[in-house]
Every structure is written in C-alpha cells, then in structure tokens.
Amino acid sequence: MSVALLAAAGADSFDGLEWCRFVADNETKTLHHFQHYDLFKWQDDFALSAVTLEARKDPAVRYAGRTIFHNLDFFTNWMDDLRSALGDDKRLVEFMTTLLPKRTMTLARDALPGVL
Secondary structure, three states: OHHHHHHHOOOOOOOOOHHHHEEEEOOOOEEEEHHHHHHOHHHHHHOOOHHHHHHOOOOOOOHHHHHHHHHHHHHHHHHHHHHHHHOOHHHHHHHHHHHOOHHHHHHHHHHOOOOO
C-alpha cells in the first residue's frame, strides 16, 4: 500500500525487503509472515511467471525459494497494475480504493489533494 501511495504522490524509486521477508496474498494484496507460505502456495498454480510455475513442482526448489518466486510473481504483476493505474486518474482511484480501507482512503485523499 505504501508503494502505491508514494507512487501516486510522484515517487518513482523504492527500496524495501518486503518481497523476501513476507509472503504476499494475491487475493487480498496483503503481506503475511514468511512462514505462512503454505497458506498461499495454491496461488502459484495461477502464476504468470514461468519460473514460479516451474518452481512450484521442482523438488530442488525448497520452501524459501518457492516463497520468493511466489512473491516476485505477485510484485511483478502488482507493479504492472500500479503502472497502468498511474496513467489514468480514474483507474488510480479505483486501484487505491481496492487496496485501502475506507477510512484510510479518506485520509489519503486529504493528504494528496488533486491526486486521489
């Protein structure tokens, strides 16, 4: 969420370790403890990344590797969606509204007048 808010405000460079410290849930777009990958590994069956699809069934790729490939697929797709949304104000608001709780979206609108 913070990357989306920062991008909406004009940021174009980000640094973080979320991709390797947590596991992303593709359905809710939320992050969970790294050790909870087993709860989300079913999502890898629908990955767009060929690497993620292969890793899910390769016995040589262990738990940490599968989790990281899962996350890289998630973040690649999520950033593509964010980039698309940033090109259209209406799509950006829709994208942000699906990510943020109602009260947080109101606060974001107040903090970023003219952006959201």
